[in-house]
Amino acid sequence: MAETGMEILWQGKPPITADVVFVHGLRGDRIRTWEKGTVVWPRDLLKDAIPNARIMTWGYDADTMHFMSAVGQSSIAALAEQLLDDLADKRKPKEARERPIVFVTHSLGGLIVKDALWQSYVHGRTEHVYFPRKAAIKKHTAGIVFAGTPHRGSDQAKWPLVATNLATKVFKDNNPKLIQALIRGSETLERLQNDFSKIALQLPIQTYTEDKNLAVNQKVVENDSAILGFPNEARGILPGNHIGMVKLGSSTDTGYERMSNCIANLIEDVLESQQQEGL
Template sequence: MATYGPEVLYEGEEPTQADVVFVHGLGGDSLATWTKDDILWPKALLKERVPHARILTWGYDADPVHFLRQQGHQTILSHAQGLLADMKDMRESDEQKTRPIIFVGHSLGGLVIKQALCIAFEYNNSQGRRRFNHRQAMIGTCCAGVIFIGTPHRGADLAAWSTTATRLAKAIGHAANDDIVASLKAGSPVLESLQHSFAGIQGHFNIHTFLEAQGIRGIGKVVEDHDARLDLENEQVGWIPADHKAMCKFSDKKELGYRKVSAAIKEQIEDAKMILEQRASS
């Protein structure tokens, strides 16, 4: 059964340096997305690499029929609002409210993170909205970095996005469901708008982007390299030797994919204080 909302996997040793928040993608789950051979790696492995981080996972209804539709309750916007609200509730003490945040998103989960940060920065830039939403605005203020794993960023090219949408549907086992493919294709304007909004704030964060090095049999690469990268000066890009579904699942510390992603998380935590101080002084 899918788990919704935030779940703390590891509280972190004192002093806690950051919150690391994992967000799954389309058709995913807050636990299963990050599990291989019964090993939930953010809980079982990562705490050894970053012992002073609180590690959380966040779940939501990732029904592929509704994910990118502009109408209805289950939209990328509502998911992003839910992420902000839940993170605000998880950061109650004065120390927690100002603690750096690192977001890790797989596939379309990266889009939810992008939308949440756009909303948070909008709250920060509007005096009236900040007055009523200052706690959620702090999520944006405290975000030091984002790690995108197989996230399809570009929706402006409808033809290219249609291909990606079809592959995403097939990758989660819904190739025969025309409603799912149609829903994803209809999300192109949503992605285009999000791409434009995020462009205004993306320079504030330390960004790591991971691309899928392998294709799925009969499908190929779900997200092509040029769609999965932002091409930013503050973006570090790497490849994970796995396909779109497996690129976020690890069961051993020796796996190259785990070593790459955990190293990115560790680096972002180490740089978080400097990133936030530089932003505050600019």
């Protein structure tokens, strides 16, 4: 059984200036999703690019049928709330609570982060903030990286194809109940997109598309689904198919260079902005 909860991969060299949080997708794992051979790049490589950042990875029960069941919306909401709880627990000291956060997500794990940030925003906009540590997470988010996340298709009718691709090509499961559960999840996808769009323009966003097919002439998540189309969105390509795009085994891998530079730049940009505001 995959490990769940938040694991610290790199504590960071003082002074710790940011938190980087990795969130895997369905049937993924908080370690194996990011692993190639013996290298887990958030643990083994990224610390060299951002030595003063604390690097964490979050795991959850990634069973697809539970995640995208008929009650999938409440399941995603519950996971999003748990992510907020677990991350807030790691940011208890006041100085930690105010650190910038960068989220790095793969595939449908991006849905959890989108919902978590929406919930954090909701916690913070009430007249009395009952959970200030949860509310602080959205406030201090410095950026989000989405790799192969199916936000929504430009054509709503395309989601059944994405669902079928995920089930048959990624999960290796031809169970029609699984495919139908994923298709029903399109309603959840639209709800998440609508909520997230209300807060997304305040956040730097990087989306990555996959450049290789997992099957003949077909990507799992086509570009028009993996791209949000927001003005504050930078777009890039990661070498590899839907699974391999986040499995990076060397500091010279093109994918690693792009991802590590992106994460480092998001942190550097927010720290420079804070410094300018403090002048």
